[in-house]
Amino acid sequence: MLKGNAIIAQSGxxxxxxxxxxxxxxxxFMEKMPDSKLYAGLYGIEGILKENIVDLSYQSRFFLENLRYSPGAGLLSCRYKVQPExxxxxxxIxxxxxxxxxxxxxxxxxxxxxxxxYLAAKEMGYEMRIIGLPKTIDNDLVITDHCPGYGSAAKFLATTVMETGYDLISVSxxxxxxxxxxxxxxxxxxTGAAALAKRDPxxxxxLVYLPEVPFSLDNFIEDVDRVYSxxxxxxxxxxxxxxxxxxxYVADGGTKDSFGHVQLAGAGETLKRVIEQRLGLKVRCNTPGTAQRSSLHFASKVDADEAYMVGEKGVDFALEGESGIMVTLDRISNDPYICEVGKADLSKVANRVKGVPVEWITPDRNFVTKExxxxxxxxxMGEAPINMKDGLPLYVKIDRYKGLV
Amino acid sequence: MLKGNAIIAQSGxxxxxxxxxxxxxxxxFMEKMPDSKLYAGLYGIEGILKENIVDLSYQSRFFLENLRYSPGAGLLSCRYKVQPExxxxxxxIxxxxxxxxxxxxxxxxxxxxxxxxYLAAKEMGYEMRIIGLPKTIDNDLVITDHCPGYGSAAKFLATTVMETGYDLISVSxxxxxxxxxxxxxxxxxxTGAAALAKRDPxxxxxLVYLPEVPFSLDNFIEDVDRVYSxxxxxxxxxxxxxxxxxxxYVADGGTKDSFGHVQLAGAGETLKRVIEQRLGLKVRCNTPGTAQRSSLHFASKVDADEAYMVGEKGVDFALEGESGIMVTLDRISNDPYICEVGKADLSKVANRVKGVPVEWITPDRNFVTKExxxxxxxxxMGEAPINMKDGLPLYVKIDRYKGLV
Structure with missing residues (x-):
């Protein structure tokens, strides 16, 4: 067993x-390594580089026990691209x-x-086990069947589309x-998960438009016109x-984030204007935005439980001697749904993306398939539990000064 | 007891x-008047005028029992201004x-x-008891302490602001x-109910901006700059x-609906652009839109129960001989919260609006008060129950052809 301390941090x-x-x-980690310290790097790698690090044993038991029932980045997060220096x-550190x-x-x-x-530690001859714990509502990490966080975003969007769909259809x-x-x-x-809301024709x-197939404004207007008729x-x-x-992009803000990704916003608003101009129909554009990645009040229990398991198994893998890997979710069967935890080399995961298979998009490019x-x-499936107080969720926040190194 | 049938319809x-x-x-009504027919006017008054009317006894028991656990307008709604003719x-009819x-x-x-x-029936000498049953997330009906629908919109917005607030604040x-x-x-x-999300400074x-006090773009930019600093x-x-x-209006679409109201949309997007231009900050605008009036998956139980009670008491009032009234919610005490059902003359309610009292908005016009x-x-308070199926809500729809007259 490699003796020493651990650090955990969140990013993105x-x-x-x-x-x-x-x-x-x-x-x-606290159970298995009671004699080691467990640090949290606040604000991800950006915070670690500034030694904005807390010893988690100083945090309240209330915080530690209720962290999983709280949205956001409990250890605080960053969007910082590590530089060679x-x-x-x-x-x-x-x-x-x-x-x-x-x-x-x-x-x-x-x-x-x-x-x-992982590469830097290796090069410097410092023994440290590095484990990637996946998360992203985008669900675009490779090798893993799906990503923690995706199921809850899918459930939120499908529910919102169902409810706002009832609103739209029931008013003349x-x-x-x-x-x-x-x-x-x-x-x-x-986007495609919204199609779960449709139980009847x-x-x-x-209409559902995904970015994996080319978007044609003319075809879009034809689709809208036909459905409206x-x-x-x-x-x-x-x-x-x-x-x-x-x-x-339909909505190309023209700005880029610190990773060089184009900042997207406004595809909905842009298409609203196009429909209004070309078809003379009045359009409402709902942009739930960050609610898609924070709505723990109706999150998926399967997703929450899998996310928790990913954290547990990440520690198990590290203690077993693994390093340079990301924990994966491997679907064993679909009905009944069985999912196990696996691992993938970080080298095979880093900076790659997995889109929706094109064959899962209908040939007319405006819906998704049964697959x-x-x-x-x-x-x-299921609803993740939360605590409530005075009619609203009761969420917790880390004390950034307790146990600060 | 006035013998005869009843009709019920929804609008807006x-x-x-x-x-x-x-x-x-x-x-x-079905309990108290078992020998009468209860009709639903589909798509509100617009549908009634077209005799788009169903006898509700032909609808399935499943529909009738689960209607209250479904969002949208269960009897279908309209936005139609009745003309003198x-x-x-x-x-x-x-x-x-x-x-x-x-x-x-x-x-x-x-x-x-x-x-x-009510006035038309009176003028034509036709005895018919007319009861208004209030609803609106806008909460702007006069005389009633509050409106069915408002509590759920308030709960939804406060929850969303809390969750997306955790998202914003936890990422550097x-x-x-x-x-x-x-x-x-x-x-x-x-809008003001969003302030419930704030438990810590x-x-x-x-910052919260209400339409009851004049909005100054310069003061707004000063507020944003100060909070950001x-x-x-x-x-x-x-x-x-x-x-x-x-x-x-900050967002004046320039179009009007069939009641002559200006169609509002885009205050958020407009202010996003102003902040970006004047302060050089990047802004995300979330527009939950119609999710505010349809999110039954996390609706207020107090609101749902009061809404149900308003329907029951509306029937009671009619059977007692009342007519030309709207059912009201009268707050008897706040702690403990006690609310009873009352009534108000439709003549005193129609076409009037009640805004937030200006003294409930802070003097600097960017938040609401404790009152x-x-x-x-x-x-x-509380969460209204819903039915679930396959990880999503199970909502019902009326069969528009069953029992059609």
Whole structure:
């Protein structure tokens, strides 16, 4: 058994069940390594580099026990691309606190960070086990069947589309078009999950557009016109990342984040204007935005439980001697749904993305197939528990000064 | 006891608990008047005028029992302004089906419709008891302490602001501003309820703008700049109806609906652009839109129960001989919260609106006072039950052809 301390940190945009993974890891590590310290790097790698690090044993039991029932990034998160000159500093900080276990919870970019940390430690001859703990509502990490956080985003969006669909369809007004803009960047996983809301042909959504196939404005207008003629109303779900297949986004803000990704916003608003101009129909655009990645009040129990398990198993893998890996979720069977935990080399995960298979999008490019729905349905089952107080959720926050090194 | 049949219909935008009121009225009328027919006018008054009317006894028991656990307008709704020439036709249709009880469930405009129907029946010497059943998330009906539907919208928005607030505050990125645009037209009741999410000074929301006081773009930018300097992030909730106090809306689409109301949309998007231009901060605008009036999956139990009671008591009042009234909710005490059902003359309700009292908005016009929060808090307590199937809510729809007259 490698003796020493551990650090855990979160990076990137939160998911509703982000803190389940952290909680699973914290509980497991504290149980198995009672003589080691468990540090949290606040604000991810950016905080670790500034030694913004707390010893978690100083946090209240109330916080530690209820962290998993709280949204956001419980250990605080960052969007920071590690620079080559950061690597030595990072390993020196790990040495300073005798950190031998390094758990990094995030998406693609975070797995890149974890992988580079793994390489840096190796190069510097410092023994440290580095485990990537996946999360992303975008569901675009490779090798893993799906990502913790995705099921809850899927459940939230499908529920919202069902409810706002009832709203749209049950009111007789002229010019009834609702657009919902879904998150997911260049992956249509969240967007496509909205189709779960449709139980009858009348039900919302009527049209669903994913970024994995080229988006044609002319075909889109034809689709909307046809559905409106047939039904008198149209419910559309569109991915924020729809594009023409040649790098031109429907909504290209023109700005880029610190990883060089184009910042997307406004596909829904843009299409609203196009419909209004070309078809003369009045359109409402709902943009749930970050509610898609934070709605723990109706999150998936399967997702929350799997996220927790990923944290536990990440610790198990590290203690068994694994390093340079990301924990994966491996679907064993779909009916009954059975999912086990596996692992993948970080080198094979970092900076790669997995979109929705094109064959899971209908040939007319405006809906998803039964295969897609069969894939996502098991992931939204059950409701994750939360605490309530005065009619609203009771969520907890870390005390950034307790146990500060 | 006035013998004869009854009709019930819904009008205007749905609320999450719209169908509780209808369900309360249907159950009570069927119990008390077993020998009478109970008709539903589909698509409100617009449908009644077209004799789009169903005898509810033909609907399935499953539908009737689960209607209250479903969002949208269960009997289908309209936005139709009754014209003077419609009145005779309407009363003639009531005569044709021997309708002696007329229950109309809606907001301000619907109460106007109910009042005009009352006057028309009177003028034509046709004995018919007309009861207005209130609903509106806008909470702007006069005399009643609050409106069925409001508590659930308040709970939804406060929950969403709390969860997306955790998302915003827990991630360290530069230029962090989130705007949530809230519904409510010219009333700030829904917007102000977002302030319930704030339990600590750090919590979202940091700034809340209601339409009852003049909105100044310069003061707004000063507020945002100050909060950003202090906290490094800003969470703003803004009413769709913010305006300069002289009829100029921040977002004036320039279009009007069939009642002549200006169609509002885009205050959030407009302010996003202003912040980006003037302060150089990157802003995300979440627009939950119609989710505010349809999110039954996390609706207030107090609201749902009161909505149901309003339907029951509306029938009781009619059978006791009342007519030309709207059912009201009268708050007897706040702690413990006790609320009883009363009544108000439709003539005193129709076409009037009640905004948030200006003294419940802070002097710097960017938050609400404790009095506001004490008013709204009892209305969001508990969670209304729903049915679930395959990880999503199970909602019901009327069969528009069963029992069609």
């Amino acid at each position: 945009g939160p998911t509703a069940v982000f803190n389940n993974t952290i909680s699973g890891a914290i509980k497991r 950061d690597h030595k500093k990072l390993i020196d 790990c040495k300073k606190y005798n950190i031998r276990y390094f758990f990094y919870n995030g998406g693609n970019d975070s797995m890149d960070t974890a992988y580079n940390t 007004t002229k010019n009834k078009v609702t657009i919902v803009e879904a998150m997911g960047r260049d992956a249509g996983w969240v 009348d039900d919302a959504p009527h 047939e039904r008198g109303c149209v419910f559309i779900v569109v991915s924020e990342g729809v594009n023409d297949g040649m790098g031109h 897609f729905l069969d894939y996502v349905r098991p992931l939204i | 935008g749905p609320t999450a608990v719209f169908n509780n009121t209808i369900s309360g009225a249907i159950k009570r 419609d009145h005779k036709k309407l009363i003639d 009531c005569k044709k089906y021997n309708i002696r009880y007329f229950f109309y469930n809606g907001g301000n405009d619907s109460m106007d419709t109910a009042y005009n129907t 990125t530069k230029n962090k501003v989130t705007i949530v645009e809230a519904m409510g037209r010219d009333a700030g009741w829904v 750090d919590d979202a929301p940091h 202090e906290r490094g992030c800003v969470f703003i909730v803004v009413s769709e109806g913010v305006n300069d106090g002289m009829g100029h 506001f929060l004490d008013y709204v808090r009892p209305l969001i």
